[in-house]
Amino acid sequence: MFSLKTLQTKKHWSNWAETAQGQFEEFFTPRSVEELQAIVGKAFKDGKRIRIIGASHSFSPIALPEEICISLHEMRGMDSVDKERGEATFWGGTYLYEIGPLLKEHGLALENMGDIQEQTIAGAVSTGTHGTGITLGSISSQVIEWEWIDGMGEYHIHRRVDQDDSLANCLHVSLGLFGILVRVTLKLLPLYSLKVKTFRATIEEGMSSWKEDLHQFRHLEWFWFPGTKLIQVKQMDAIPPVPQKKWEKTISTISKNVVDNQAFYLLSEICKRNPRRTQWVSEFSAKNIPNRIETGYSYELFATPRKVKFYESEIAIPIERFLECMEELLAGLKDNPFFVHFPIECRFVKDEPGFLNPNFQQDSAFLAFHMYKGMPYEAYFEWIWGVMEKYNGRPHWGKMNNLSKEKIQKLYPKWNNFQEKRQEYDPKGIFLNKYFRELIH
Structure with missing residues (x-):
């Protein structure tokens, strides 16, 4: 997590992956609605721009503050x-x-x-x-x-x-x-619990059972290791509420922190120092996918610790084109030309009415692409963006992307409706940082 003290003293902000960072003029941690209103009211009069930084976990510059930086850390609960x-x-x-x-x-x-x-x-x-x-x-x-x-x-x-x-x-x-x-x-x-089953499968097995699994399980997730034909499959179903057993939680914590994070960090450092080892690391990781079954309250099992830093770009495509897209990715990454060892994460989400949702009015497959922090990601992401554009891919706003004014107009049919309404609530554009000014004006 970011340091409030550092933000206050150095007036410097950076996101988690350090893909966006910069200086700002003032920093506030308001404790009440009235205090927050006063800050915004003064910024409106002075013509100053504001961004709320949240937990600074977005990979794109959407939270990058330029003049006034605000954290709601004191307005919680x-x-x-x-x-x-x-x-x-x-x-x-x-x-x-x-x-x-x-x-x-x-x-x-x-x-x-x-x-x-x-x-x-x-x-x-x-x-x-x-x-x-x-x-x-x-x-x-x-x-x-x-x-x-x-x-x-x-x-x-x-x-x-x-x-x-x-x-x-x-x-x-x-x-x-x-x-x-x-x-x-x-x-x-x-209140409910989840039963989570994690196991290794071939990509062919996953693709042949994908449609059935998609509707059989409440949650389905894949992690595919580039350059291999192996995936980690994660299936989850809701069960009556029961806490995670103490011994099971201990084993899970050790596995996720020691194996999934510390060991993967060491492997990632090997790749960083010698990129030609990435294929070996990808194959090694895929072959050592654990077989696990866990149960516990939903909030205990939804999230997993991510302590190895990376760059990420995530894109939503119409779900009916998922298998077609996977075939193209399989062919393009067969020989791992971009030296990537992080798995591609595949998730599936129901359509929503939100005008700027990547899954606006379409059931979607979200594919997330990662590269270890410090390794060159530009060529990999540029290739990915080119492939995903063929499938009308809509990038996740909080992840690294190549969005432009023209692309947004094409991808989001309600973009102008959103902008008209936005101007009613922010006529001076005080919440627009450079990233958004370039996309809007």
């Missing part, structure tokens, strides 16, 4: 809960890893989560953070009410009316461009 209605309201600065235990005390749980839990709820909602499961949407789809401060310092509350609610579909994935997301109300499920 559960604000209210209604167990009968299955709803809870959280302050925007609440970290995802804090939400599960808070909800458990009330017999509730999030419908779905991603595999990283360090983000703030405001950041996760604003960027469309997602998990996997073809009957499930992103975290944004679980929001039924937004509370935010606009670019003039005014406070707003909007509750989703229906799937055709235009304002809700703008707020669904707002990228922080409508203002500062102060509180969100989430629709929840009764």
